[in-house]
Amino acid sequence: DSGVTQTPKHLITATGQRVTLRCSPRSGDLSVYWYQQSLDQGLQFLIQYYNGEERAKGNILERFSAQQFPDLHSELNLSSLELGDSALYFCASTPGGRMGGYTFGSGTRLTVV
Amino acid sequence: DQQVKQNSPSLSVQEGRISILNCDYTNSMFDYFLWYKKYPAEGPTFLISISSIKDKNEDGRFTVFLNKSAKHLSLHIVPSQPGDSAVYFCAASGRYGGSQGNLIFGKGTKLSVKP
DSSP states (O other): OOSOEEEOSEEEEOTTOOEEEEEEOOTTOOEEEEEEEOTTOOEEEEEEEETTEEEEEOSOOTTEEEEEOTTSOEEEEEOSOOGGGOEEEEEEEESSSSOSOOEEOOOEEEEEO | OOSEEOOOSEEEEETTSOEEEEEEEOOTTEEEEEEEEEOTTSOOEEEEEEETTOSEEEETTEEEEEETTTTEEEEEESSOOGGGOEEEEEEEEESSSTTTTOOEEOOOEEEEEEO
């Protein structure tokens, strides 16, 4: 157990639907990052939050949004889902600052049918 | 445009031999590099890192080498063990520039260590 908890582990939904992925960071970590891993692709950075504030944005589609709550857990909202959104979505956390390794959760596997 | 490239999708090595995984990067603003290991159905786990002020960092069986002039780094595993079989991701971070300190990952290399 890495200390980063992601729920649900698996999600199957239809095109056009909306889903919410949840991440609880490791205790004490202020930064949360979301990454997407599609088939045969590396981990693509989506968005970062630090202590409730959006810190950086990567290749995140407009149909996707995220937030970090006062208790530091984060949610990634994916709407108007398309087949191509099927992927593994990872959340990672760090205490803050950029140095050091991220601690990743085990991911949510999203399948859009 | 891929800023971090792992050109070998897979590598097969005999147990006890050396495994060498390679990674190239294009952004000269990157100054911190990491390797992650990923087993199926798990998230990536941090393995080893190196700052651009160094050219080598060692941790047990794992050594990372950095050649800044060639924008190339490599991970050496000696001796390789069957439990090392996993996907290895190279990642880079820069204090300035587009990465904004976030990690940029390569596509990974799947290492298979045969008994």
